[in-house]
Amino acid sequence: xxxxxxxxxxxxxxxxxxxxxxxxxxxxxxxxxxxxxxxxxxxxxxxxxxxxxxxxxxxxxxxxxxxxxxxxxxxxxxx
Numbered sequence: 001x002x003x004x005x006x007x008x009x010x011x012x013x014x015x016x017x018x019x020x021x022x023x024x025x026x027x028x029x030x031x032x033x034x035x036x037x038x039x040x041x042x043x044x045x046x047x048x049x050x051x052x053x054x055x056x057x058x059x060x061x062x063x064x065x066x067x068x069x070x071x072x073x074x075x076x077x078x079x
Contacts, residue, residue, distance in 0.1 A: 002027060003039045007054050010044040 004023060011019075020040050027038050045053050059066065066074050 001033065001037055002031060004041070006040065006042045007058070008042070008044060009047055009050070016042050 004027070006019070006023075020042065023040060024035070024038055027033065028035060059069075063069070068074060
């Protein structure tokens with residue numbers, strides 16, 4: 001715990017490594033878990049398959065769990 005699954009359009013290996021390293025650091029800093037507890041995967045999808053393979057089976061059924069959806073925050077900011 002936690003397991004972070006990143007689903008995205010294809011990117012080069014260097015970009016993926018930078019993103020995964022930063023996400024890892026954020027979880028270490030804020031989630032309060034040891035590094036041994038973090039697992040991160042990257043699964044790439046071509047743009048022409050995004051709707052079919054990600055939006056319809058994963059985003060739409062979990063719409064109520066989305067924290068950010070299409071760039072829009074779905075939670076209230078603290079004052």
